[in-house]
Amino acid sequence: MSSAYSTLIIDDEAPARAGLKNLLAEFPETFHVIDTAQNGIEAKEKIERLNPDIIFLDIEMPECSGFQLLEQLKTIPIVVFCTAYNQYALEAFETNSIDYIVKPVKLERIEKTVKKLKSFEKNVPSDQILNVLKEIANKKESQKMTSITVKKNDRLIFIKLDDVSFFEADNNYTKIHSESGVYLSSETISNLEIKLPNNFLRVHRSAIINKDHVNDIQKYFNSRYVVTLNNKKQTSITTGRSYNAIIKSWVAI
Amino acid sequence: MRVFLWYKYLNLPQMKKLLYLLLFLFIGIYCFAQDDEKLPIKLWEEIVEINNNQANRWVKWTKDVKISLEGNYTLKDSVNLRKIIKKLDDLTETISIKFTDPKKSNFKISFINDKGRDYSMPSIQLPQIIASIRVNIKNTSLDLTNILEKDILVSLLGEFQSGKLSFNKRESIFQSHYSVGTLKRNKTSVKKEDLALFKEFYKKGFEKRLQKAEIEFAYVLDEIESRKIKTRDKSLWWVKNPISMIFLPLLILTLMFLWAVKKCKTLLSHKIPNNLVRFTLLSLVVLSFIFILIVLGVSWYDFLTIPDDYNKVPVFREDTLITTLVSLVLTLPFLFLFRFIELKIQKSFYNIYIKTTLVFFSTGLIPFVCFVLIYLIVSKDTPFHLNHASFVISEFSLYFMIVATTRAVFGFFIFKEHKLMVENEKKLSNLRELKAQAELKSLQSQINPHFLYNSLNSIASLAPIDAKKTQEMAHSLSDLFKYSINRKGKKMSTVKDEIDMVQSYLDIEKIRFGDRLHFKIEVNDSILNHEIPLFLIQPLVENAVKHGVSKNKDKGEIILKIDQQANELIISVYDNGPNFPEGLVSGHGLQTVFDLLRLSYGDKGSLNWTNTPEKMITITIPETI
Numbered sequence: 001m002s003s004a005y006s007t008l009i010i011d012d013e014a015p016a017r018a019g020l021k022n023l024l025a026e027f028p029e030t031f032h033v034i035d036t037a038q039n040g041i042e043a044k045e046k047i048e049r050l051n052p053d054i055i056f057l058d059i060e061m062p063e064c065s066g067f068q069l070l071e072q073l074k075t076i077p078i079v080v081f082c083t084a085y086n087q088y089a090l091e092a093f094e095t096n097s098i099d100y101i102v103k104p105v106k107l108e109r110i111e112k113t114v115k116k117l118k119s120f121e122k123n124v125p126s127d128q129i130l131n132v133l134k135e136i137a138n139k140k141e142s143q144k145m146t147s148i149t150v151k152k153n154d155r156l157i158f159i160k161l162d163d164v165s166f167f168e169a170d171n172n173y174t175k176i177h178s179e180s181g182v183y184l185s186s187e188t189i190s191n192l193e194i195k196l197p198n199n200f201l202r203v204h205r206s207a208i209i210n211k212d213h214v215n216d217i218q219k220y221f222n223s224r225y226v227v228t229l230n231n232k233k234q235t236s237i238t239t240g241r242s243y244n245a246i247i248k249s250w251v252a253i
Numbered sequence: 254m255r256v257f258l259w260y261k262y263l264n265l266p267q268m269k270k271l272l273y274l275l276l277f278l279f280i281g282i283y284c285f286a287q288d289d290e291k292l293p294i295k296l297w298e299e300i301v302e303i304n305n306n307q308a309n310r311w312v313k314w315t316k317d318v319k320i321s322l323e324g325n326y327t328l329k330d331s332v333n334l335r336k337i338i339k340k341l342d343d344l345t346e347t348i349s350i351k352f353t354d355p356k357k358s359n360f361k362i363s364f365i366n367d368k369g370r371d372y373s374m375p376s377i378q379l380p381q382i383i384a385s386i387r388v389n390i391k392n393t394s395l396d397l398t399n400i401l402e403k404d405i406l407v408s409l410l411g412e413f414q415s416g417k418l419s420f421n422k423r424e425s426i427f428q429s430h431y432s433v434g435t436l437k438r439n440k441t442s443v444k445k446e447d448l449a450l451f452k453e454f455y456k457k458g459f460e461k462r463l464q465k466a467e468i469e470f471a472y473v474l475d476e477i478e479s480r481k482i483k484t485r486d487k488s489l490w491w492v493k494n495p496i497s498m499i500f501l502p503l504l505i506l507t508l509m510f511l512w513a514v515k516k517c518k519t520l521l522s523h524k525i526p527n528n529l530v531r532f533t534l535l536s537l538v539v540l541s542f543i544f545i546l547i548v549l550g551v552s553w554y555d556f557l558t559i560p561d562d563y564n565k566v567p568v569f570r571e572d573t574l575i576t577t578l579v580s581l582v583l584t585l586p587f588l589f590l591f592r593f594i595e596l597k598i599q600k601s602f603y604n605i606y607i608k609t610t611l612v613f614f615s616t617g618l619i620p621f622v623c624f625v626l627i628y629l630i631v632s633k634d635t636p637f638h639l640n641h642a643s644f645v646i647s648e649f650s651l652y653f654m655i656v657a658t659t660r661a662v663f664g665f666f667i668f669k670e671h672k673l674m675v676e677n678e679k680k681l682s683n684l685r686e687l688k689a690q691a692e693l694k695s696l697q698s699q700i701n702p703h704f705l706y707n708s709l710n711s712i713a714s715l716a717p718i719d720a721k722k723t724q725e726m727a728h729s730l731s732d733l734f735k736y737s738i739n740r741k742g743k744k745m746s747t748v749k750d751e752i753d754m755v756q757s758y759l760d761i762e763k764i765r766f767g768d769r770l771h772f773k774i775e776v777n778d779s780i781l782n783h784e785i786p787l788f789l790i791q792p793l794v795e796n797a798v799k800h801g802v803s804k805n806k807d808k809g810e811i812i813l814k815i816d817q818q819a820n821e822l823i824i825s826v827y828d829n830g831p832n833f834p835e836g837l838v839s840g841h842g843l844q845t846v847f848d849l850l851r852l853s854y855g856d857k858g859s860l861n862w863t864n865t866p867e868k869m870i871t872i873t874i875p876e877t878i
Contacts, residue, residue: 016766019714039806062804082526084707088583145837147844149793154860158838158847187836 004032005053005117010043011036011082012061016103018080020056028088030114040069045071054078056115057092080113098210148176150183159183161200165213165231167192169206177231203227203247204240261763277361294470296449296500297462301470303413303427304463309453311313311412319353320405324364333398333870334362341405344448362386362401399442404442406451425450453809485817499553503546510542540581580627584827587623594619604861605668612664617657667713690852701842704758705730709766725766737788743852745830748815748822749781750789750800755813758791770802772811784877785824785842786853792842793826793870800829801868817876832864850874 007024011017017036024031034050039042039061047055055077057069070076081100084152098115101109146216147162150157165181166174169189176183191204202208203225225239225247239247265470285390303309319534322331335352363386386404389843403426413427425449521531533545551573552796594615598608625646708730715723752774763770794813803807813825838844843860851859854874862870 012769012803013711013765015711015714015765018718022714022717041806061806063806084710104713145839146841147833147838149838154861156847156861158844159859160844161837185836192836251751 001190004028004030005078007033008043008046008050008052008055009033009036009039010055011058013040013058016058016082019104019136019145023105023107024056026107027114030117039063043069043095044072047077056080056082059083061070062249134179145195146197148185150176150185152183157183161197161210164210165229166211166235166237167200167208177235179231201246201250203237203243205242207237207239210235211250215245261815293449296446297454297466298462298470298473299446299450301454301466301473304467305474310411312409314348314409316359316607317348317539318350318409319358320350320356320360320362321353321355322362323355324365326364330364330397334401334498336399337402337405341402341409341451341693344452344847346457347455347459379750402443406447410451410454420577441530457792461523479672496554499550502553506546506549510546514539514542521725532589532592536585536593541587544577544581548573548719549575582629584623587620587627590623591619603672605665605672609661613657613661616660617653621653624653665802667763694846704795706762709767711761715764726761729757729760743783744787747781748783748785749777751785751787752781752813752815754777755790758794759811761797762802766798766802766809768808769805770798770809772813774813776813776815777817780815780822781820785822785874786849788847789849789872790824790826792846793872796840796842796870797826797828797830799842805830820876822874822876824874825869826871827869829868832868833862833870846872 001191004152009017009020009024015089018246021033021036028071031054034052035046036042037046040063043055043057043100046052057079059081066208070079074149083100084103099113099232101113129192145161147158150159159176159180161174163174163180164178167178168177168188172188174185174187174189174192176185189202189206189208193200196208199211200208201211209227209229213231214235218228219224220226221236223244225243225244226236227239228234304311314324320334322334325327337608338350338352386401386408407426410427426443456462477696516537518535521534525531525534536628565769587846598611598615612625628645696839712723712726712730715726733754734756736750756774759770759772763772790799791811794811798809801811810827812825814823814827816823816827850860858874860870860871861873862868
């Protein structure tokens with residue numbers, strides 16, 4: 001039997017640190033918690049100084065993401081990721097080199113980790129871990145946008161994105177067409193295209209439509225389409241030629 | 254008892270012969286019994302021509318003419334008059350012309366002393382008086398006699414627009430002055446042809462003879478037409494059909510004017526916001542166009558139809574111009590009246606039946622009344638014939654009734670449709686409002702599940718370690734729930750209660766974040782009892798924690814301030830986290846606050862945020878105690 005793994009707990013919330021420490025204390029032969037860290041900077045310093053075997057790393061930490069931390073490390077220890085959301089289930093986690101646990105951490109889950117550890121390899125290819133982290137980071141950052149703000153005179157107006165039927169470019173601004181009226185946003189249409197959730201599709205140099213508000217699509221000349229929306233005015237938007245492929249794949253023609 | 258079937262006898266051959274003979278005899282006697290008297294040609298040609306001009310109306314008296322005098326008349330006048338009356342009476346067969354006293358008379362002759370007028374003017378007065386003449390005593394007695402005779406004759410027969418009785422080319426007293434091309438009064442004296450006409454008119458059997466004459470003298474009309482045509486030296490077809498010649502150009506002109514009016518309308522609607530001024534200008538433009546159209550049309554028509562060698566008529570006749578101008582100018586105030594009525598009808602009455610009836614009346618009666626008024630005003634200086642006038646009025650009233658009925662029918666259906674649409678819109682907006690309120694309610698009564706999840710995680714982690722802290726946290730959480738559950742149906746809460754709730758919330762979060770969260774609540778005691786909507790403040794604070802504190806690895810500061818300024822409450826939440834996002838936001842918290850504000854205060858509540866000089870989100874609402 002190998003000696004216990006020296007463990008470092010990295011989490012920004014005190015109750016989470018205390019809780020995990022408490023749980024790991026149930027497995028003294030596997031885990032020996034040497035220290036805890038509050039943020040990425042502290043963690044880096046402690047890893048380099050104390051050289052732990054295992055680190056329990058919280059993904060949802062402010063400012064310094066786990067990715068940035070690991071990039072800066074010369075050697076990467078065994079990593080067990082902790083996350084509050086279980087949508088980051090990735091295939092990479094199927095490998096035995098790394099593990100993840102979903103908060104709140106329960107005793108039975110730690111038992112599983114202990115079992116998995118027995119088949120862990122010490123030297124894990126670092127780029128594999130980094131790739132996994134990258135994917136998690138990407139998935140996480142796509143926080144779904146639900147509203148758009150528009151400044152009018154001296155006040156803010158919040159418009160639900162579900163109510164928006166389409167966006168129309170107007171010089172360097174964008175017109176927002178929704179149930180409750182037409183608003184002018186200071187964002188450019190290209191910026192919006194990047195930030196808007198998946199149900200919005202750019203169909204023209206100056207138009208982004210809400211796929212959920214589309215009534216019908218008809219073929220038009222020159223590999224273009226005419227999209228009719230089901231708003232009050234029943235607006236029809238003619239698509240641009242360069243967006244032909246995107247629309248085709250959306251409609252799966 | 255056997256019924257006598259008499260008709261069966263008719264089938265017998267003898268009976269048939271008898272019947273035929275009887276029929277033949279009857280027809281023969283009828284034909285031969287016709288008065289084969291030959292009609293005097295010249296006279297009847299005139300009569301036929303007059304009768305066939307559509308604008309002419311015979312004034313036929315069926316009652317006996319009872320004349321009375323009034324005014325400053327001398328004995329000599331009276332004697333002369335008696336002579337005239339006797340002469341005319343002898344000519345007439347169907348009626349008699351006599352003197353009576355004023356009470357029984359139906360024909361009044363007034364002798365007036367009117368300076369500046371040397372003609373008499375008939376006018377209508379009492380109902381039993383069918384005609385009356387006013388004679389100016391300034392005239393010499395010979396003139397007076399002539400004038401009297403002429404006027405009596407005209408009153409008894411009528412005035413005709415037959416042109417210059419072109420067939421016989423003579424001037425007659427019965428000629429209406431309109432046809433002479435000027436507005437001057439007819440100055441001819443009584444001729445024997447006129448007397449012959451008068452005599453013939455009041456002979457027994459005139460109508461029958463007229464019918465016969467129509468057939469016999471039909472060539473008169475053809476001659477007149479062809480004469481008109483002969484004097485024109487251009488090709489034949491368009492002279493015969495002047496209407497076809499002017500129709501197309503007038504149509505094109507009308508379309509051009511319509512387009513011009515439309516352009517004016519759009520131009521004006523941009524420049525002049527005032528509806529009334531716009532309407533005035535537009536109607537002036539339209540009326541001037543109509544004036545041009547009518548004048549052009551009538552002049553062109555006259556140009557094409559009046560023969561060259563006729564009275565030298567100018568291209569634009571004076572009377573056409575003046576009449577059209579006066580009528581159009583007079584219609585202008587009436588247009589305002591119509592517009593006013595139309596607007597009133599459109600705006601006020603909701604009941605479609607009332608609306609339809611009003612439309613019917615407004616289109617049928619009021620323009621009709623106005624038209625009658627205009628007609629009276631315009632024809633003030635001209636002889637007024639009751640029959641002619643009443644004919645014109647009744648004709649126009651018919652037109653107006655037709656237009657009014659059509660309009661009322663269309664209007665009814667349009668109103669009905671409109672009413673349905675309005676009702677639908679109302680229903681839709683009601684439903685939308687209900688939906689929004691329901692959504693809001695559902696959002697309001699929920700504590701953010703993520704928050705709950707995180708708190709429970711923290712409680713679970715803390716439980717084996719720090720029992721006291723766990724207990725505190727669990728209590729705070731239950732307070733939070735109690736606040737939201739016990740407020741069932743209530744939409745408003747007090748400032749104090751909201752702050753207590755925020756306090757509970759922040760206590761829970763403090764346990765999670767420990768030293769990373771510091772908060773301060775600054776509220777004036779005087780406003781603690783003011784009413785504000787439920788769950789208004791907490792989402793702001795939660796947003797500050799979520800995006801301010803948890804994203805900050807160092808110490809996070811949150812300050813909640815509630816101020817009172819000029820009848821408004823200003824609720825501000827400061828934090829020292831990263832800036833508010835541009836444009837798109839994630840999470841429903843702030844959207845909920847915005848919707849709640851809009852539902853509770855409409856336009857009077859506002860939400861705003863700033864990043865510099867300090868990161869702050871502010872709600873401004875009107876004060877309610």
